[in-house]
Amino acid sequence: MTGKIGASAALEQLTGWTQGKGDRDVIEKTYKFADFKTAWAFMTSTAIKADGMDHHPEWFNVYNKVEVTLTTHDVDGVSPKDVELAGYMDALAAKLG
Numbered sequence: 001m002t003g004k005i006g007a008s009a010a011l012e013q014l015t016g017w018t019q020g021k022g023d024r025d026v027i028e029k030t031y032k033f034a035d036f037k038t039a040w041a042f043m044t045s046t047a048i049k050a051d052g053m054d055h056h057p058e059w060f061n062v063y064n065k066v067e068v069t070l071t072t073h074d075v076d077g078v079s080p081k082d083v084e085l086a087g088y089m090d091a092l093a094a095k096l097g
């Protein structure tokens with residue numbers, strides 16, 4: 001298991017993500033899509049990727065918005081797995097528009 005790197009180190013490798021506001025070591029991003037079915041497509045593809053990684057997001061969806069929180073429970077903070085999944089989500093969101 002790759003170790004904890006912390007939110008600030010992760011943010012140096014990502015665009016548009018922010019550090020969580022609370023006392024948890026997490027990174028967060030809100031995606032906004034054209035409509036609900038596009039948001040759902042984003043979540044469906046991400047779910048398949050996440051399950052393949054055995055690394056799952058915490059997320060909340062209303063209509064065309066998906067609020068995502070990433071952290072690694074096993075190390076109680078942000079790890080390279082979170083950076084990898086965040087990168088996947090950013091590339092997918094760019095493709096979906």
Ligand SMILES: C[C@H](O)[C@H](O)[C@H]1CNC2=NC(N)=NC(=O)C2=N1
Pocket residue numbers: 054055056057071072073074075
């Ligand atoms: C047993 C443990 O929960 C699993 O190995 C996976 C499941 N998905 C996970 N997802 C996230 N975000 N962090 C984890 O540590 C994690 N662990």
